[in-house]
Amino acid sequence: MNYFEAILLAIIEGITEYLPVSSTGHMIIASSFLQIADDDFTKLFTIVIQLGAILAVVVLYWKRFFQSFDFYLKLLVAFIPAVVLGLLLNDVIDELLESPLVVAISLVIGGVILLKVDDWFKSNEELDEDNPTAHTKISYLTALKIGFFQCIAMIPGTSRSGSTIVGGMTQKLNRKTAAEFSFFLAVPTMFGATAKKLYDYFGDGLVLTGEQINYLIIGNILAFIVAMIAIKSFIDYLSKKGFKIFGYYRIILGVALLLIHYFIYPLSVI
Structure with a gap:
């Protein structure tokens, strides 16, 4: 990895982490095209810079994060399934993370779903006059x-x-409300993923060079700044326009990747 690659990946992380387009998928594809996906430090980098994105949520919603103990308990309850399943399927997940083809297929399937979501749940946006918080309680x-x-x-x-x-x-x-809770849930989820990745990395006897530490610092700062902008823009857009544009984007990107895989160069060996 070099500084250009670190900056590029950090910007991608900041933009995509809170959008429904898959930050992990984008990081896998980008690092694959940069031909650094198999590097152990790259795998660590793409996870650890999520800390910057986490901080963006905490800063933007800091009042909500200190509102009540009940709030933390709900986040804990929502976090538990990922912890359990993540530990049980750790090896399977690691294998999937090395497959750009899986990313391409998932992008298309998810895109089709996002095209329909606004119609499926249209009634959620229509507040009941007798109970105006009916669609905001968790x-x-x-x-x-x-x-x-x-x-x-x-x-x-x-x-x-x-x-x-x-x-x-x-x-x-x-x-x-669904988007904001998703942002809040990202904090324990990504913090947990980062902690585990660091534990595994150092547990395998690997160490960080001074330059690699610089990459992590720059990556987290950029991810934080870009994520701040992305979150504010996304909430405003989502409230007014819905998911369709993200669905089209996912389908276009996924189809493009599939065409590259089958007609130009296999994604698995980029």
Whole structure:
């Protein structure tokens, strides 16, 4: 990895982490095209710079993060399914993370779903005049169900934010509330993923050079700045316009990757 590659990957992370387009998928594809995907440090880098994206959520919503102990318990409940399934399927997940083809297929399938989501849950945006908060309340059971939806994102290219937002909408939440809870849930999820990746990295006897530490610092700073912009823009756009543009984007990108794989150069050996 060099500085250009570190900056490029950090920008991609910041833009895509909270959009329903799969940050992991984009990182896999980008690092594959840069021909650094198989490098152990690259795999660590793409996970650790999520800390910058985490900080963006905490800064933007800091009042919400200190509102009540009940809030933390709901995040914990939603986080548990990913912890359990992640530990049980760790080897399978690691194998999938090395497959750009899986990403391409997931992008297309997820894109088709996003084209339909606004119509499926249109009623969620219509607040009941007698109970105006009916579509913004999150119970413990709702949090748990959203947590199970988050597990779908263990398939690279699916999108953690997309899965959890749609999961929230299946529980009668409106788009904005579902998206914000998805952002909050990203904090323990990505922190946990980062901690595990660091543990595995150092546990394998690998060490960080001074230059690699610089890459991580730059990556986290850029991911933080870009994620701040992306989150604010996404919430505003999503509340007004919905998911269709993200669905079209996913389909176009996924189809392009499949065409490259089958007619130009196999993605698995980029």
